[in-house]
Amino acid sequence: MGSRNRERRKAKQKARASRGRDQAAGPAAGPFYEERSRRELLAERIDRLVVAAMNALIDQDDAALAACVESLVATSGGPSGRRAVHRSLTGWADRSVEAAWQRGWQPVDVHRIVHRRAGPRHARLAVDAIALQMRRYAAATVDERWRAQLEALDATVWWDRDDAWLDAWGERENRDRAEVLVDTLDLLGVLNTLPEIETLCPPPGTARRDTAGHGEEDGHGDGHGVGDGHGHGRGTAAGQASGPQPDPRTNPRILDKVRALLAKAESTEFAEEAEALTAKAQELMARHSIDEALLAAAAGEGSRDAPAGCRVGIDSSYEVAKASLLDVVAEANRCRSVWSKSLGFATVIGFRPDLDAVELLYTSLLVQATAAMMTAGSRQDRAGRSRTRSFRQSFLASFAVRIGQRLMAATEQVSEQAAAEAGDGRLLPVLAARTDSVREATETMFPEIVARSVSATDREGWASGRAAADLASLLTRDEVTADPRG
Template sequence: MTSVRERIRAVLAGAIDYESGLDALAVARSTEVDPELVAVKDEACARLWRGGWQPAELHRVVARRGQPRQADLVTDAVAGYLRQFPAGTVDPRWRAQAEFLGAQVWWSSDARYLDELAARWRLDRVAVLDLVLGLLVILSTLPPIEVLLPPPGSPVPGDRPDAAGSSRVDARLLDRVRALLAKAESTTFPAEAETYTAKAQELATRHSLDEALLAARCADPAPVVPYARRIGVDHPHEKEKASLLDVVARANRCHTVSSPELAFSTVFGFDTDIEAVDLLYTSLLVQAHRAMARAEPPGGKAGRRRLKAFRQSFLVAFTVRIDERLTEAAQLALAQVTGPGEGTGRADPADLLPVLAARDEQIRDTMRRVFPHTVRARGSRVDSREGWESGRQAADRATLPTDTGRHS
């Protein structure tokens, strides 16, 4: 007699078709099916978390490939998984992602989980079995990825300078940057958004250069090595969004590798710079979408193709213009630090530039180790002139780089 677990494995291996497997589970005793199905789900999630996946990443890719409720099943799996580990063995960043997802054990027991889930979602039993089995199919296709955060159960340093040994990011600075970007996103006046965003970029850039200056002047600097973070890139227009992320990363002395099939890009750099990339990219997306919504032509069936071309062209133009401005900002910030004048913030280019070059080579070495084989992405087409022009105008209003000297 075939066991429940064997039936599940046969579906995942393609030995029997999905509908036949689902029917077999639906007619079997729930007391036999439910514990095994829940256990296989939890084991699959645990395998992926040990294989480098983080809670937010797994939730995002399941929501992308499946249904929102299947992503909710991942959230529940996070809560159940964390029950096994003392708080001291869970990295704070891993736990923060679980809290952001709202992961809590709401069910009375694992044995009754599927029954209580059906009642909670007002679904019949077959629909719940379909959701869980479908989730298992998605999870079975996901490969292990680079471990960037220690999974629960791993030793967690009591005083973490950084997950890879790099310097601690100034929390007060990040709070100031977040506050400025929040104001830029909330205002309806483009000039105010320009000022707030430009000041945020200025703070982030100067802090990063100050960190490099300290390393250049220190006779026996502490070991500082590059780090990496995966940032979600959601659909639609994933390619254009990944390009925007790459532009922001390069302006902040980072490098990216896009994994579109897994719905994220990996950003390589030092902690200070990665934090700036994450914050600025998120804010720029908010500003771009808001400007695009104001400028886009009417949709409807007749205009759907025109609207799609407009949005794609808008994001391409927005990214190209932001790239120009961020490049100018980086050059300006460097000139201000290394130019003639007096003050503790000034540096001899002969001291600072080699440090920046060495840090960049460290980042590239780390990236090559994680991704030894990469393919350069092709550029996006521009099929809408009005989208292109609107995107450049929106990027001009964002004015990240060139105003850093004026908004002080």
């Protein structure tokens, strides 16, 4: 073989080796790739710091958390680093809120639990994170009950750019850079440790409109779930309910009339007037429930018109008595209530017109009971020590028992009148079937529920609470149904 041929072969081998090295290196032979690589490495480093910070939060390792925050602040010293930190935290917030939806949590639930575990400032940040995440979905794929909660929370994107959201929030809340990062990490820590709870309505992106205009879950049944009970900013009360909003079939004039009656009952200075107004509201809702049940039975909607569920917040102060009040209101309206203490809410199960009644009446009665309790003032024992807490606990417990008796009496009176008017024996079987449906749904979703005693150790408080219930508004019950897991 000639020397010239050998030289050509070596040249070809060298060229192939060079091409192989270039292909292995990929597009790294330019400044763009080098810059992209730096961005990717920075993003990975920030994500690792965020994960480490959340683990430190869970482990309650303050020193490790402080070190992570210090590193994040140092990383965000320049414009590019600051934007990278924002992108990472915004992405984490988006994914964390989405994961909460998939675990059964709704906007009001998230707001309530963040407020309970981290405080009002973090709850406001949670509302922003919810607004951020909800931009993903077309309006037609978001259930009407979900949209109502977003509106109640005023969950709107008010910032210009996502990478400027946390800076804008810090200015609004008067928080410095490190404090903003800690607040955001606190929120992520709460969101990423939420337990799975029962889905009460379809999560965003899965709802669709049926022919009647009601929201249903796309591919997941009829959307009538009931909660397992695991479980303020911007104009929402601590007792805000999540789950079904008022039934679209409900005559809005009835609900408006009930709200007006209860508003008068809350504001009047005359106890007899408050009693009459509250009793009238209960009678209206009880009659409406009966009418709806008969209409559904006549239309053959029994299989479709199934029990639904909603969650109602129970504040931590005197929470056992408040849960008991909700329980008796639910029972008087043919619903069941299961309290999850650790998550700060109770799940109410029933048919949607009845859930409307429970939410309206409980909210009003709690206002009336609290006002009467505060008017009663504080108490001391003979040694001068405060017994105000035991007095108020007994006051609210007694109020709940007595109010339950009066509500039940109003419901039974309306039922007897309606049965007499129907005259054909249809009503009692229909109501019995609904009661059975609610019981079965509750037992299916809460196979381990227990009855928890409501303590009332202050005789004066008990007597005062009973008197307030007699004066303020309408089965004696001294237990509240609770989820042992909560």
